Amino acid sequence: MAESTSDLIVIGGGPGGYVAAIRAAQLGLSVTLIERAHLGGICLNWGCIPTKALLRSAEIYRLMGEADSFGLSTGPLGFDLDRIVARSRDVAGRLQAGVRHLLKKNKVTVIEGSARLSGPGQVAVEGKGAFTAPHIILATGARARLLPGFEPDGRFLWSYREALTPDILPKRLVVIGSGAIGIEFASFFAAFGSEVTVVEALDRILPVEDQEISALARTAFERQGIRIHTGAKVVGLTRHESHVEIAAEAGGQSLRLPADRVIVAIGITGNVEEIGLDTTRARVEKGHIVTDSLCRTDQPGLYAIGDVAGPPWLAHKASHEGVLCVEAIAGLTGLHPIDPRHIPGCTYGHPQIASVGLTEAAALAQGHTLRIGRFPFAANGKAIALGEADGLVKTVFDATSGELLGAHIIGPEATEMIQGYAVAGTLEATEAELIATIFPHPTLSEAMHEAVLAAFGRALHI
Template identity: 90%
Template structure:
């Protein structure tokens, strides 16, 4: 390749970039996608997908350990860490091949290489030539934020890559950060017997979730054996021959925690460096590219989607932005900017946690007079039959209009069920709409209906 002209160039082949490319092709645009590493991006190759494969193994292992309670006998219980990891990598590989097939099917030109903006409508691909297009989408994603003094070393200090392909099962594991990534890794390793300590600088784990849900999650995790320190600051690290010692300030005390391995999961920062932004009018704010409601940057013809464009840092948000962005480029009418409050968030530990909309504290802070409904899974027939009775569904409504302001689930299949409330918020459903909806029996989703009823004093099974 020396020079190529197309209608659209997409830089980055993650869940935002490849979806944007496919949708643009469906709309009749000629599209070139440049990816420097692996199609599918971090999410598919080193994030969302392989972690869920690992967590599935952990879930089955946990259930096998409870076989007797279901009247079953499973014999001796064991696991092969190498095989667990191999399955996870195979799942990621299969999906990456699927993405490549979809791009080929939609006649998207894929170039493997490192891209850089070199002028308005111009992109250089290292060692391969240049590309020209009137529209360019930046979908370069993000990377893990580093903690000074705790940079990954491939041995004691693990990045997400080492954590996804562990060479050993650590006897003692410290996870710094209690967001979704930290909790998911903590859940996985704890399920197979690691002694896990989670360190969180804020006053509660899963800090973006509702306070009540965070408290319930902490209780559940501690019951499983996780050691959790909140309001804690990591102040030092000492490496020894075979392990490390972490110094932590917590509750006015100085703690020294020995660990075989450490995972740092304190958030991410956008990949804004070395892509040629200095040749543009693009604004970078807090490590992310500033955009308007249709993903446009301050540089005409240049757009940004997904993690590089800021929170929430979620694959489904990136994909949705990709579609919105190219439909705006194509001039489709009636487009709706993305409302962050209507984007569900999920944590796939045990128990699962999922939410959409406002937390109770946020709703009150914004001046709403609210009605709150709660329904425990312990009162749900399907949950009892499954042996998964811990957790609850919580709903928040505006007491004046009946608008669903937020929904929060902790418990079995929370991450699957939250889409029902996500649809409700998109449709601007009120409590009357949700109450009038017939939920199938026996299902976990009946707890969603009962939580709506409970907000208005009408719950039937508590």
């Protein structure tokens, strides 16, 4: 088989890999991208995008149920699960085709197959030949962590793939894990009538979020009928002919949770196996490839980006790393390593939850003296007009310097608004710049301004 040479090989075509390939091509490098399954990766095909399509259907269904409060009339509510799923798959397919077009437009050579490092600067692709390049980026992503005894079986125990393409709407659904993935699936199925129970081993749901936000989220989800057990350890599974029963322990009590379907969402682990890392000096720790601030591994010319390189496991972090890595390879100057404090995180259930920077507890642990601002959506005119008055915006400032340390939102369009605080953090804005910024009226974003004002005793509408 023939050998092909380029300036850069990217292994993995997800949001880190394909973005890295495009940016490299823009910088004049010849690029070969190798993808074993689907361009766009898990995020586009089986994660970020199709879940948002499902959740949009759930949002509209929920609003239809509230039509009377808006002075509107509807017929009997109903839904077609197959059509909901089909729309989600169509959205993913459309975007996958878009990625393929972008790669072609930028003259990136795309090779479909499983790649394996075969030596310094060398990659073998089964059935396709050998490829060489002085620079190789590993963007192989990650996969769901498995809970022993709860491995997906395609029937009762669902992986994210079965959850995204459900054959039934389960009457009783148990979700193990309450991070963003678990909460989003819980929110979707609950909207359409499933009796959802969330089981979380830690003492609160959404454990990476600010504790106050987690508590508000729990109240909101329980109000919707979602049952939540925290501090709960799953200890067993019993299979019956038509359902399963989960045994768990929480607060010294035993729980028996019957379920028609179970989703395990307890985190992910990097795809580091069978890619030839044993032929390199790259190190793997806790299931992820160790890199420096410019995505370089211990093997010269070998880089890793995205989920395979460790947390936070977010598509936008992977894309940003891809650009940073390639620009460093191309020799661009003035590059800034990623600061994790400036990476926003989002959960797209109902209500939406978003954050950037430090939680209140983390800021205190780092020794900051704080000024905390809170502004409820119940005092925001646009939120009231939308019928979405639950939730709040919370800001965390350093009391001495005025630095914005963190921002947390729970409520309508939280995932869209958080970027305003992300920009502020990147620009190293203080309360002075944020207070001086004019926010349009009437908008939900006014709550962001008021939460800043509140931190300094200047809130106008509470």
